[in-house]
Amino acid sequence: xxxxxxxxxxxxxxxxxxxxxxxxxxxxxxxxxxxxxxxxxxxxxxxxxxxxxxxxxxxxxxxxxxxxxxxxxxxxxxxxxxxxxxxxxxxxxxxxxxxxxxxxxxxxxxxxxxxxxxxxxxxxxxxxxxxxxxxxxxxxxxxxxxxxxxxxxxxxxxxxxxxxxxxxxxxxxxxxxxxxxxxxxxxxxxxxxxxxxxxxxxxxxxxxxxxxxxxxxxxxxxxxxxxxxxxxxxxxxxxxxxxxxxxxxxxxxxxxxxxxxxxxxxxxxxxxxxxxxxxxxxxxxxxxxxxxxxxxxxxxxxxxxxxxxxxxxxxxxxxxxxxx
Amino acid sequence: xxxxxxxxxxxxxxxxxxxxxxxxxxxxxxxxxxxxxxxxxxxxxxxxxxxxxxxxxxxxxxxxxxxxxxxxxxxxxxxxxxxxxxxxxxxxxxxxxxxxxxxxxxxxxxxxxxxxxxxxxxxxxxxxxxxxxxxxxxxxxxxxxxxxxxxxxxxxxxxxxxxxxxxxxxxxxxxxxxxxxxxxxxxxxxxxxxxxxxxxxxxxxxxxxxxxxxxxxxxxxxxxxxxxxxxxxxxxxxxxxxxxxxxxxxxxxxxxxxxxxxxxxxxxxxxxxxxxxxxxxxxxxxxxxxxxxxxxxxxxxxxxxxxxxxxxxxxxxxxxxxxxxxxxxxxxxxxxxxxxxxxxxxxxxxxxxxxxxxxxxxxxxxxxxxxxxxxxx
Numbered sequence: 001x002x003x004x005x006x007x008x009x010x011x012x013x014x015x016x017x018x019x020x021x022x023x024x025x026x027x028x029x030x031x032x033x034x035x036x037x038x039x040x041x042x043x044x045x046x047x048x049x050x051x052x053x054x055x056x057x058x059x060x061x062x063x064x065x066x067x068x069x070x071x072x073x074x075x076x077x078x079x080x081x082x083x084x085x086x087x088x089x090x091x092x093x094x095x096x097x098x099x100x101x102x103x104x105x106x107x108x109x110x111x112x113x114x115x116x117x118x119x120x121x122x123x124x125x126x127x128x129x130x131x132x133x134x135x136x137x138x139x140x141x142x143x144x145x146x147x148x149x150x151x152x153x154x155x156x157x158x159x160x161x162x163x164x165x166x167x168x169x170x171x172x173x174x175x176x177x178x179x180x181x182x183x184x185x186x187x188x189x190x191x192x193x194x195x196x197x198x199x200x201x202x203x204x205x206x207x208x209x210x211x212x213x214x215x216x217x218x219x220x221x222x223x224x225x226x227x228x229x230x231x232x233x234x235x236x237x238x239x240x241x242x243x244x245x246x247x248x249x250x251x252x253x254x255x256x257x258x259x260x261x262x263x264x265x266x267x268x269x270x271x272x273x274x275x276x277x278x279x280x281x282x283x284x285x286x287x288x289x290x291x292x293x294x295x296x297x298x299x300x301x302x303x304x305x306x307x308x309x310x311x312x313x314x315x316x317x318x319x320x321x322x323x324x
Numbered sequence: 325x326x327x328x329x330x331x332x333x334x335x336x337x338x339x340x341x342x343x344x345x346x347x348x349x350x351x352x353x354x355x356x357x358x359x360x361x362x363x364x365x366x367x368x369x370x371x372x373x374x375x376x377x378x379x380x381x382x383x384x385x386x387x388x389x390x391x392x393x394x395x396x397x398x399x400x401x402x403x404x405x406x407x408x409x410x411x412x413x414x415x416x417x418x419x420x421x422x423x424x425x426x427x428x429x430x431x432x433x434x435x436x437x438x439x440x441x442x443x444x445x446x447x448x449x450x451x452x453x454x455x456x457x458x459x460x461x462x463x464x465x466x467x468x469x470x471x472x473x474x475x476x477x478x479x480x481x482x483x484x485x486x487x488x489x490x491x492x493x494x495x496x497x498x499x500x501x502x503x504x505x506x507x508x509x510x511x512x513x514x515x516x517x518x519x520x521x522x523x524x525x526x527x528x529x530x531x532x533x534x535x536x537x538x539x540x541x542x543x544x545x546x547x548x549x550x551x552x553x554x555x556x557x558x559x560x561x562x563x564x565x566x567x568x569x570x571x572x573x574x575x576x577x578x579x580x581x582x583x584x585x586x587x588x589x590x591x592x593x594x595x596x597x598x599x600x601x602x603x604x605x606x607x608x609x610x611x612x613x614x615x616x617x618x619x620x621x622x623x624x625x626x627x628x629x630x631x632x633x634x635x636x637x638x639x640x641x642x643x644x645x646x647x648x649x650x651x652x653x654x655x656x657x658x659x660x661x662x663x664x665x666x667x668x669x670x671x672x673x674x675x676x677x678x679x680x681x682x683x684x685x686x687x688x689x690x691x692x693x694x695x696x697x698x699x700x701x
Contacts, residue, residue, distance in 0.1 A: 036491065076680060084687040089427055089491065091683050093635060097676030104669020105375060218669075224499050231492040278511035281503045288496040292479075295488045 003263060007255050008137045013212050015251020016149040017204050021229035022236060022243040023156050024200020028074075030160060030238055031193035032173035032312040035077050036092025038201050039226025040099025043219065045070040045205025047107035050216045054110065054117045059210045063120070066206035067199040073099050074198025078191045085316035100219060110216040120144050120211040143211040145203075149244075156240040169193060173310035176317040186317045201226065224288065231291045235298035238310060246294065253290060257283045342696045348689075357689055361640060364685040368678040375673060386665055393664065394657030402533065402546040406618060408656030409548075410435065410627070412555035413610030414634030415641065415648040416562055421603040423566060423643050424579045426596060430479060430494025431607040432631025433501030434472040438611025440505055441471030443622035446528045447513050447521055457527045464528065465554070465612050472608015473601045475501060480600025484593035490600075498631065502624075509624055520623035530617035551613030555649065558606060562645040575599060607631065628659055629672070636679045 021038050028035045035041075045066040053062030077095040081088045121144050128139040138150070160166040168189060171179040176186045204225075209216055228250060236243035260266070261273045261280055273279050302309060373383030394404045414431040421428035442464040445451055451463055475497055482488035506519075513521035533546035566572040578585040578592055586592060610630065619626055633655055641647035655675070662671030 080680070080684050084684055085690075086683045086686060090639065091680075093427075093429070094676065094679035094683050097632070097636065097672065098680050099676070101669050101671075101673025101676040102375070105673050108669065224495070227492055227495045231489070231496070234489060234492075278507060281507035281510070285500045285503045288499040291496045292482070292488070292493050295492060296482060296486050299486050299488045 003259075005133065005136050007259050008252055009140065009142070010259070011252025011255040012138060012248055013142060013146050013251065014254050015248035016143070016146045017207050017212055018225060018229050018232060018247035018250050019149050019153070019244055020200050020204035020207060021226055022232045022247055023152070023240045024197040024204070025229055025233045026156075026160075026236065026238050026240055026243060027169070027193045027200065028197030029233060029313055030169055030173045030310055031190045032176060032310055032315065032317070033078070033081055033190050033194050033197075034088045034092060034314045035074065035081075035095070035194060035197055036089060036230060037074065037077055037095030037099055037226075038197075038229050039222055039224065040096040040103070041070040041073055041198050041201035042205035042208070042222045042226045043103040044073050044099045045202030046209035046221045047103040047110065047205070047216060048202070049206035050110055050113070050117060050209040051107065053210060054113050057118055059118050059120045062210055063203070063206045066202040068202070070099075070202025070205065071195045071198040073102070074194050074201070075191070078194040081316065082187055082190050082194070085318060088314050088316075104218055107216050107218065111218065114215045117210075117214070119214045120207075122211075143207070145207045145211050153240055153244045160240065170310070173312055176312050180317075180319065190317070201229075204229070228287065228291050231295050231298075234302070235294045237298070237302065250287060250290070254287050257286050340697075344694045344696070345691050346694060348692050352689060352692075357642060360685045360688060361642070361682060364681040365640075365678055367685075368674065368681045371677045371681070372670070372674040375677075376670060381670075386670065389665065390658065390661035393661045398542075399545060400660070402548045404653065404656045404660050405548045405552060406656075407660045408652045409551040409555055409617070410610040410614045410630045411633055411637055411652040411655050411659070412649050413551070413558060413613065414607050414630050415637035415652050416555070416558055416645055417603045417606035417610070418634040419638035419641060419643040419645060419648055420562055420566070420575075420606065421599055422579075422638050424575045424595065424599050425582075426480075426483075426599055426603075427491045428476065428479075428494050428600060428603045429491055429635065430476065430497045430631070431603070431610075431634045432627060432629065433494070433498035434475045434604040434607035435611040435614070435627055435631050436498075436501040436505050437475040438468035438472040438608025439615045439619075439622060439626055440508065440611070441467040441469075441608060442612035442615045443508075443513070443521060443524075444471075446524045447622065453525055455527065457529075457531075460528045461530060461550070461616070464616055465609060468608045468612025468615075469605035470608070472611060473605040475608070476600040476602075476604020477597065480597040480604075483600075484596045490596075505622065506624060509622055513622060515621075521621045524616070524620045528616060529620055530613065532617070547618075549613070549617035551610075551617045554609060554613055555652075558609070559645040559649050562606075566645065607634070628663075633659070633675060636675050636682075639679060639682060 021042060025035060025038055048069040049059075049062040049066035051062075052065040053059045056062070073095070076098065077091050080086045080091040080094075122141050123144070124141050125139040125147070129135040131139070160169060168179065168184050171182075171184060172186050172189045180186050205222065208221055215221075232243060232246040232250070235246050260271070260283065261277060263271055264274050265271055273283065369387070373387070376383040376386055393400055395401055414435060417431045417434065418428060445460065445464045445467050450467070451459060476494075479488070479490045479493040479497060482493055483490045509519050509521065515522045530550040532549045533543040537544040566576065574585065574590045574595060577588065578590060578595055582592060611626070614626055614630075615622065637648055637651050637655055641651045658671050658674060665671065
């Protein structure tokens with residue numbers, strides 16, 4: 001039991017990374033802009049956070065810098081996709097290369113700083129941690145970013161679905177021409193939400209390098225989590241609440257894959273992963289294979305119910321042209 | 325069209341002319357697109373220089389170094405070709421899929437599986453150790469293509485059957501491929517606990533130019549291998565298929581207008597699977613030629629991101645198979661010289677900047693800017 005609780009608790013922590021990235025991408029896609037550069041923007045965030053924190057010894061400053069840097073990088077995609085009306089898939093891929101390269105160049109030499117750079121605080125919420133099981137999973141010795149994540153999920157859902165700016169956001173992604181005719185600025189809103197998505201990806205990156213697995217390990221820092229986040233958006237049907245379910249599940253899976261090789265026995269049997277560590281390579285495939293499975297589920301649901309996908313997703317808005 | 329013109333005074337200053345952006349009605353001349361690509365690359369190199377400078381490097385030294393250590397002599401030129409061969413094949417793989425607007429981002433994984441498939445022939449072993457060279461080459465190439473195609477088939481099938489987004493599924497398959505190879509490198513074919521298989525015997529090597537040095541002395545020490553031939557033949561076949569065959573027409577039609585293709589009775593899901601198979605096979609062949617032509621063993625570090633660079637190459641070549649060959653040589657130079665460039669992320673960065681400026685500059689392919697004299701109101 002203890003083992004399960006530990007995995008779930010660290011799974012929630014790991015899942016927080018995916019949570020921020022996924023919800024950020026939901027904001028961007030809800031406004032109609034597909035941004036495939038999440039992985040790269042996360043790397044920029046992780047690198048910036050680590051570099052700034054190393055220079056200033058203030059992880060909060062690092063966090064802020066990470067969000068701004070990744071947000072700034074996202075504007076390259078915004079300009080190409082919104083103003084220049086280029087293909088968003090290609091532009092997103094390009095952003096990914098650009099951002100990855102940028103973080104590798106500027107992150108040179110950061111790897112050796114491990115254990116010197118301060119990290120974001122972790123703490124236990126005394127009252128809530130008394131809840132049986134859930135208290136130990138959710139509220140014991142978690143990073144501050146995990147707690148922020150809990151608050152962030154309902155806020156993001158409420159913002160998108162229940163507020164006026166949220167309605168504007170959705171209208172721009174569903175039917176930009178109609179939104180435009182009502183005086184909502186399609187272009188500036190799309191720029192803004194791509195920026196938000198970038199900032200969230202930066203936040204996700206900073207959460208890795210300053211909190212969940214501190215350090216800078218070049219491209220291995222994110223290890224494809226940005227792409228998993230893009231996949232989770234489809235599974236989540238562009239809904240932050242479903243995104244949270246997906247993100248935490250994936251977090252737990254990632255931890256399980258790492259931790260299951262530890263104990264000598266599993267459920268009373270000899271642990272095959274302990275005695276033959278080479279099976280670990282197949283374990284490591286699981287999160288990626290599971291992403292594909294989740295995509296199959298998400299796509300089937302979306303096909304059946306015909307809901308979820310913002311109608312204008314991936315389409316540039318050209319004023320005065322027919323269509324969306 | 326957006327009113328991105330200069331009718332409004334900018335900061336109180338009125339331009340003496342009017343600039344108006346409007347969509348092109350007539351196609352631009354043929355030289356226009358390559359010219360824009362060249363401009364994009366030049367701009368990208370300038371931006372790259374700026375970033376290297378900001379990162380504390382000396383941009384001109386870096387570029388001069390790249391040029392010298394990739395085109396400086398026949399020897400290094402041959403090494404550049406060696407790096408370019410896998411790029412040609414993955415570039416072809418990407419451009420073929422992209423032509424149908426099928427985003428195969430998984431050439432990297434298909435490359436790894438191709439390498440696995442080729443190694444299997446030697447290490448399992450499928451062929452006896454003393455089998456003649458030509459048998460090894462044929463069987464290894466087929467096996468590499470088969471495994472690459474298999475890796476491409478999975479996302480293709482999922483796309484055709486369940487409409488699964490192929491960008492993410494192909495990418496996930498890349499990560500799975502790396503772990504798959506790792507298992508065999510660490511656990512099955514490891515040589516003395518090292519993370520690599522044993523060296524292949526000589527008759528499982530692709531012939532190199534230097535093998536013919538006795539007949540043609542100029543070839544002494546040149547490492548360019550038979551994979552170049554594979555790539556050129558593949559490019560010509562692909563070009564013929566795309567521009568001369570009915571299948572190629574179907575692929576292009578689906579890429580340009582899937583709805584029209586469907587009305588014309590072309591099966592999209594069938595073509596999705598077929599194109600992913602071919603694309604995967606090409607990337608697999610790249611893996612095979614790298615294993616049989618360069619590395620001569622299965623190990624972890626067989627690709628500095630060839631599969632991803634293939635995406636940029638395909639785009640820079642405007643998805644034209646013959647242009648892929650030329651563009652690959654440039655990128656081969658970048659990768660060859662980039663190994664020694666510090667900081668190590670510079671080649672990735674330059675590739676990224678090239679792709680960004682390429683896409684940005686395409687705007688001028690679709691739109692034109694008309695400058696007219698301002699008539700005073």
